[in-house]
Amino acid sequence: MKGFYGKYGGRFIPETLIPAVEELEEAFEAFKKDEYAQKELDELLESYAGRPTPITYAKRMSEAYGFELYLKREDLLHTGAHKINNTLGQAMLTKFMGKKRIIAETGAGQHGVATATAAALLGLECVIYMGAVDVERQAPNVKRMKLLGAEVRIVDEGSRTLKDAINAALKDWVTNVKTTHYLIGSVVGPHPFPEVVAYFQSVIGREAREYFEERGFYPDAVVACVGGGSNAIGIFRGFVDLDVELIGVEAGGTGDDPGEHARTLGLGKPGILHGAFSYLLYDENGQVLPVHSVSAGLDYPGVGPEHAYLKDTGRVEYTYCRDEDALSAFMELSRLEGIIPALESSHALGFLLKNRERFEGKKVLVNLSGRGDKDLGIVLGGEL
Amino acid sequence: MKGLYLVAGYPDFETFSHAVEIAEASGFDFIEVGIPFSDPVADGPFLTKAAQEAIKNGVSFERALEWLRSYKGSLKLYVMTYANVLWAVGLGRASRELEEAGVEGVIVADLPNSEHSFFKSNGFLLPLISFATPESRESDMEMLKEINEGFIYFVSVRGTTGGRFNPDEETKEKIFYLKNHCKVPVVLGFGISTKEDAEQALQLAHGFVIGTEAVKRLSSGIKDFESWCFEVGKV
Numbered sequence: 346m347k348g349f350y351g352k353y354g355g356r357f358i359p360e361t362l363i364p365a366v367e368e369l370e371e372a373f374e375a376f377k378k379d380e381y382a383q384k385e386l387d388e389l390l391e392s393y394a395g396r397p398t399p400i401t402y403a404k405r406m407s408e409a410y411g412f413e414l415y416l417k418r419e420d421l422l423h424t425g426a427h428k429i430n431n432t433l434g435q436a437m438l439t440k441f442m443g444k445k446r447i448i449a450e451t452g453a454g455q456h457g458v459a460t461a462t463a464a465a466l467l468g469l470e471c472v473i474y475m476g477a478v479d480v481e482r483q484a485p486n487v488k489r490m491k492l493l494g495a496e497v498r499i500v501d502e503g504s505r506t507l508k509d510a511i512n513a514a515l516k517d518w519v520t521n522v523k524t525t526h527y528l529i530g531s532v533v534g535p536h537p538f539p540e541v542v543a544y545f546q547s548v549i550g551r552e553a554r555e556y557f558e559e560r561g562f563y564p565d566a567v568v569a570c571v572g573g574g575s576n577a578i579g580i581f582r583g584f585v586d587l588d589v590e591l592i593g594v595e596a597g598g599t600g601d602d603p604g605e606h607a608r609t610l611g612l613g614k615p616g617i618l619h620g621a622f623s624y625l626l627y628d629e630n631g632q633v634l635p636v637h638s639v640s641a642g643l644d645y646p647g648v649g650p651e652h653a654y655l656k657d658t659g660r661v662e663y664t665y666c667r668d669e670d671a672l673s674a675f676m677e678l679s680r681l682e683g684i685i686p687a688l689e690s691s692h693a694l695g696f697l698l699k700n701r702e703r704f705e706g707k708k709v710l711v712n713l714s715g716r717g718d719k720d721l722g723i724v725l726g727g728e729l
Numbered sequence: 730m731k732g733l734y735l736v737a738g739y740p741d742f743e744t745f746s747h748a749v750e751i752a753e754a755s756g757f758d759f760i761e762v763g764i765p766f767s768d769p770v771a772d773g774p775f776l777t778k779a780a781q782e783a784i785k786n787g788v789s790f791e792r793a794l795e796w797l798r799s800y801k802g803s804l805k806l807y808v809m810t811y812a813n814v815l816w817a818v819g820l821g822r823a824s825r826e827l828e829e830a831g832v833e834g835v836i837v838a839d840l841p842n843s844e845h846s847f848f849k850s851n852g853f854l855l856p857l858i859s860f861a862t863p864e865s866r867e868s869d870m871e872m873l874k875e876i877n878e879g880f881i882y883f884v885s886v887r888g889t890t891g892g893r894f895n896p897d898e899e900t901k902e903k904i905f906y907l908k909n910h911c912k913v914p915v916v917l918g919f920g921i922s923t924k925e926d927a928e929q930a931l932q933l934a935h936g937f938v939i940g941t942e943a944v945k946r947l948s949s950g951i952k953d954f955e956s957w958c959f960e961v962g963k964v
């Protein structure tokens with residue numbers, strides 16, 4: 346069915362927003378057919394954002410752990426994470442639709458910074474919603490957004506994290522829908538957002554596949570962290586038709602009780618939140634459960650509907666990494682390779698290091714979705 | 730068709746039941762019983778907070794159902810909630826139980842008209858109330874003309890609950906068009922709070938429903954609620 350991945354997806358939003366998502370769908374279809382616009386985006390990605398990103402063979406880490414580790418270096422992009430692939434694309438769609446204001450949610454602040462950057466570049470007004478808890482733990486990114494000319498609105502409702510920032514952004518959108526585009530930062534939300542974001546992020550997988558094809562082999566496994574799931578979909582789409590293991594790593598937090606983790610696919614059930622039918626963490630009354638992760642970007646009770654579908658079909662294995670294992674992977678990569686990873690990406694690495702026997706002698710590609718400058722306060726501040 | 734929206738069990742079930750009696754005595758025709766959801770994206774700050782308090786006090790689908798079953802008054806009953814609350818119960822079971830409790834229809838704030846089919850194909854058989862909005866296009870309105878159950882809920886402002894009732898000319902034209910062409914009544918909601926708003930709404934459409942203001946009055950005391958209710962219920 347249109348707008349669904351298997352049985353997951355849909356448009357579970359207030360009626361007022363339906364014309365806006367249909368307008369977006371039309372703009373997206375037109376964009377895909379418009380060679381000139383595509384070229385413009387490709388040029389921006391190259392000359393402004395820094396694509397293509399390299400793949401680094403992590404030699405010392407590989408020697409230490411007994412596997413062959415390849416890193417897709419999205420951390421080297423302008424603004425420091427894969428998020429800019431999507432924000433440049435959607436900012437262009439905003440212009441296509443003749444809208445002049447963009448709003449976005451952010452958890453880690455990376456999507457907020459990437460949105461504020463695209464807004465500055467294309468001359469759009471920009472408002473970012475961010476939970477109060479995240480404003481505190483990702484403070485450097487708040488300053489960056491403000492410098493870039495965005496207004497940062499602090500959300501003090503609910504759990505004061507990513508979920509509540511999305512609620513606030515949806516409420517803004519329903520009020521200002523005539524002038525405003527909601528630039529969603531992951532493969533979540535109502536149709537067509539999951540497809541739009543996946544489309545702009547799939548450049549990661551395309552480049553990675555090319556790299557391996559040039560060398561005449563494929564990796565045995567591709568590993569990515571999963572918050573909403575955009576960096577994971579981005580890299581998986583390059584390998585989904587091949588005999589390559591795909592592994593999505595959710596935030597295991599401190600344990601498996603409600604409120605201790607963000608293992609939506611691992612411990613949740615199908616449910617409806619933020620516009621989509623997908624996996625969700627909720628209680629017996631349908632109320633969304635609190636979640637926890639040391640990483641603000643993974644601290645979310647929902648997940649994109651395409652991941653729900655990929656879980657059910659068994660094509661992707663969804664697993665988890667605890668806070669402490671992510672933190673030690675953060676340290677390990679910094680010391681062995683001179684690369685400071687984002688805490689989100691550290692979950693993908695942490696899973697790998699924890700399960701080194703399983704990957705012995707194998708070629709593993711990890712999507713290094715972002716860099717960790719924003720996380721120094723958490724890692725060094727002893728906040729855990 | 731004059732309606733009130735109240736959050737089930739808010740501020741507590743006794744006060745809530747009393748408020749429903751007052752609504753009936755003051756001339757209202759129906760109530761929308763809100764079953765609270767943790768993440769109500771169509772609600773403004775006041776109703777969001779009320780929902781959170783109600784959840785903390787243990788209000789759930791089951792508790793609301795118990796109340797609906799026990800209701801002996803003559804007001805028509807509708808339920809207003811969010812999709813996941815019903816999904817968690819099971820759509821078939823939720824629909825059956827609500828119907829047996831005498832509920833006429835359900836308003837699901839995050840279920841647009843185009844997703845009614847998702848609910849129906851998953852076993853939800855009770856009437857789902859269709860929405861019109863200031864953003865409705867001609868094609869939307871053509872579909873609304875065919876609706877033959879419940880009523881048309883016209884969300885009269887762009888925004889969340891608790892905004893101000895002040896429909897622009899274009900919106901008024903849409904309301905007027907639907908009023909003259911639909912098979913079921915057109916009821917205005919969102920932002921209506923005063924007697925004057927209610928009077929204007931009755932001129933534009935077949936009815937209105939008041940939410941935020943009613944819940945606000947009730948939270949400030951049953952006496953305040955009562956005098957306000959008799960004022961707006963009389964229009």
Ligand SMILES: Cc1ncc(COP(=O)(O)O)c(C=O)c1O
Pocket residue numbers: 426427452453454455456530531532570571572573574575576577641642643687689690714715716
């Ligand atoms: C560096 C980085 N990686 C991953 C994520 C998680 O998002 P997603 O699952 O959409 O890739 C974030 C989100 O903030 C991020 O900043």
